[in-house]
Amino acid sequence: MPTSVEDLINPGVEDVIADSKLHGNIDPAQDQTMVLNMGPQHPSTHGVLRVVLEVDGESVVALAPDIGYLHTGIEKTCEAKFYQQVVPLTDRIDYLCPMTNNLTYCLAVEKLLQLEIPERAQYLRVLLNELTRLNSHLVWLGTHAMDIGALTVFLYCFREREEILRIFEMVAGQRMMTSYFRIGGLSMEPPIDFYDRVRNFLKIMPEKIAQYENLLTGNPIWMGRLKNVGHLSAADAIALGVTGPPLRASGVDWDLRRDMPYSGYEKFKFDVPVSQVGDVWARYEVRMKEMYESVKIATQALEGLPEGRITAVAPKIILPDREQMKTQMESLIHHFKIVTEGFAVPAGQVYQGVESPRGEMGYYVVSDGTAKPFRVHMRNPSFATLQALETMCKGRLLADVVAVIGSIDIVLGEIDR
């Protein structure tokens, strides 16, 4: 066994494929396989995913994802920032669900601090998280359909997504990198016309989802490309760490929102769509049904929104109101302390899992009792789901790889971090 890491040889992905056991099954005299490189610059890899494929004619013999092109070292950066300064970094992990990342991180730190979050803030967090899920699923649907060749759907999806981004802009001032959640609550009260805008959006949304389904569900090309493609059994899904819609499409009835509720999800009524088939079509069906459920949850959160504070009562952790800061000595001191030296978090470690649009998003935060996190680790759903790519694609046609990558809905930002 090598004692230092430098002793290890680092072969390229091509060598690994050449050594793979599958390669040995091919008669060398008849060897007609070819190693094909897909990405990192490829329109249907949704970012900078590189997939090295070994193909025999049109069928895939072996496949290896090669990642790391977008590695920015966010986990390392977190260790050099105050707890509250990490929130904007979490947006940048997954640019399609910034609110979910904000929420997971805030919940983890709030658990360490043992903060009680007011119900109003919890409801608004749930509302915005479900809008984020719609936002993410709309991008997934648009790009997935575009990969398969149905270009029209993309435009319709982005029309509705635009409205969600405008709602985000209303509350956070930002369309994508929202950073709206704070440790202990929310950064500010939403503007007055926010509620009507969300209400109108939620009213028209089910109709729009039906419209997308109308464009796709009965379409013979769409069915031909999706049905019986990229099978993943429930046992394989669990063994490979697959979470979220792909897990539920394989017949495992598991949703963290229902089974291990956080942020008050236990107060909402919704169904968890599950399919037993496990192919690309099943994943499409599960996500489409999930969009209706998201509308249901968001509507409940909006209609049942309680009055009250949007931040916990913790003056040494949460920045005071601007007015208080300008008029009260004590608030000024707290403001100065939080901004210049942060706040100490009791030593300990927590893991907080949240159902993100892509699966289980988990933050593991270790504190050593200072104002900066000792270690922040993100458990990202796409990272684990990508491991199942080979199981789903092996023995299938090359064109199916594109359908499968679309169906697992990866975001490279969160895979590489």
Place this chain on the structure above:
Amino acid sequence: MSATTLEKAEVLEQMAANPAVAALSSLLIDARFALNELTITVPKEQIVAAVKAVQAAGYNFMEDVTCVDWYPSEPRFHVTYHILSHSLKERVRLIAPVGSEDLSIDSITDVWPAANFYEREVFDLFGVHFGGHPNLRRIMMPDDWKGHPLRKDYPVEGYR
């Protein structure tokens, strides 16, 4: 929120019925229940036996493998596993301390293939070697990179 913290002796006494505690009672070197989360420390030589035991106890889903560098104290690296049970609706955290004199631990990819990428990531960013891993290569950093960025003695801006 519950603020109960139980140390090793209390965990063994009060949580003996917990499936993870029961399965690991002969292997564990430390146990702690804090913030509603159960943490069990096992010797690194026993990690494969430990994950097999929790798997048999109903913890069917491997969520995460990561590492914490406690430099300069020893044992320096705490390889951390989060394992979830779909039927019990709870998770257990296993910690295997790895000292800097021998940076190796057994791979759990035979028990859960999902650990493959995670162990590669820990190897890449911390330099902990996983024996028996099918494809232990760097995953985030370029293949010819020197050093392990998430170690505490690696500067945030990198070496100049």
